[in-house]
Amino acid sequence: MGAGRGEGTFAASVQTPAARSLRVRRTVRSRIHYREVRDLPRAAVVQLYRANGWSSARKPVKLPRALRHSHTLISAWDGDKLVGLGNTLSDGHLVVYYSHLLVLPEYQGRGIGRRIVRMLKANYRGFHQHVLLADAKSVAFWERCGFKRAGKTQPMWIYAGHDH
Numbered sequence: 001m002g003a004g005r006g007e008g009t010f011a012a013s014v015q016t017p018a019a020r021s022l023r024v025r026r027t028v029r030s031r032i033h034y035r036e037v038r039d040l041p042r043a044a045v046v047q048l049y050r051a052n053g054w055s056s057a058r059k060p061v062k063l064p065r066a067l068r069h070s071h072t073l074i075s076a077w078d079g080d081k082l083v084g085l086g087n088t089l090s091d092g093h094l095v096v097y098y099s100h101l102l103v104l105p106e107y108q109g110r111g112i113g114r115r116i117v118r119m120l121k122a123n124y125r126g127f128h129q130h131v132l133l134a135d136a137k138s139v140a141f142w143e144r145c146g147f148k149r150a151g152k153t154q155p156m157w158i159y160a161g162h163d164h
């Protein structure tokens with residue numbers, strides 16, 4: 001009986017790397033909080049974009065201004081560290097465009113992107129059209145968020161960047 005109790009204690013204290021990594025992910029997930037604020041710290045925003053190789057990082061004055069004028073802007077925080085954001089542009093009735101969504105590389109794969117999208121979508125229930133331009137690498141992510149390829153349409157743009 002004593003041996004049995006000892007074995008139980010041993011089993012509880014030894015964890016496989018997979019179990020440890022799951023625990024770390026859950027801890028990080030539970031401490032992330034989400035805000036709907038407009039005035040994001042410029043340096044942190046630029047760092048978030050730069051870390052993902054996005055060309056808007058080279059427009060440090062216009063970028064925070066543009067985000068401030070979003071229809072909805074959700075940011076994700078680990079304490080006072082900005083770790084992700086997503087925004088929309090909309091006519092407020094029929095059409096919503098999901099403009100930017102990005103998470104710091106070291107925080108990706110922990111449910112932050114999906115949570116931001118869920119919060120954004122919640123503001124546009126019943127809208128006729130939810131649209132976005134999916135980066136090739138993120139198509140599977142958007143499908144998991146409920147989006148699908150847009151029929152026979154083709155995305156078209158006039159774009160000043162070189163990162164897509």
Ligand SMILES: CC(C)(COP(=O)(O)OP(=O)(O)OC[C@H]1O[C@@H](n2cnc3c(N)ncnc32)[C@H](O)[C@@H]1OP(=O)(O)O)[C@@H](O)C(=O)NCCC(=O)NCCS
Pocket residue numbers: 052101102103104107108109110111112113114115133134135137138139140141144
């Ligand atoms: C795309 C991005 C926003 C996703 O955010 P994230 O926090 O890493 O994603 P999540 O952890 O919320 O993932 C949700 C689901 O999508 C899956 N997923 C996430 N990124 C994926 C990818 N690139 N390819 C395939 N599946 C992916 C996850 O495995 C998870 O699947 P599950 O339902 O089995 O759990 C993030 O990876 C990112 O910032 N990428 C760089 C910028 C970018 O490409 N933004 C999108 C531009 S359109």
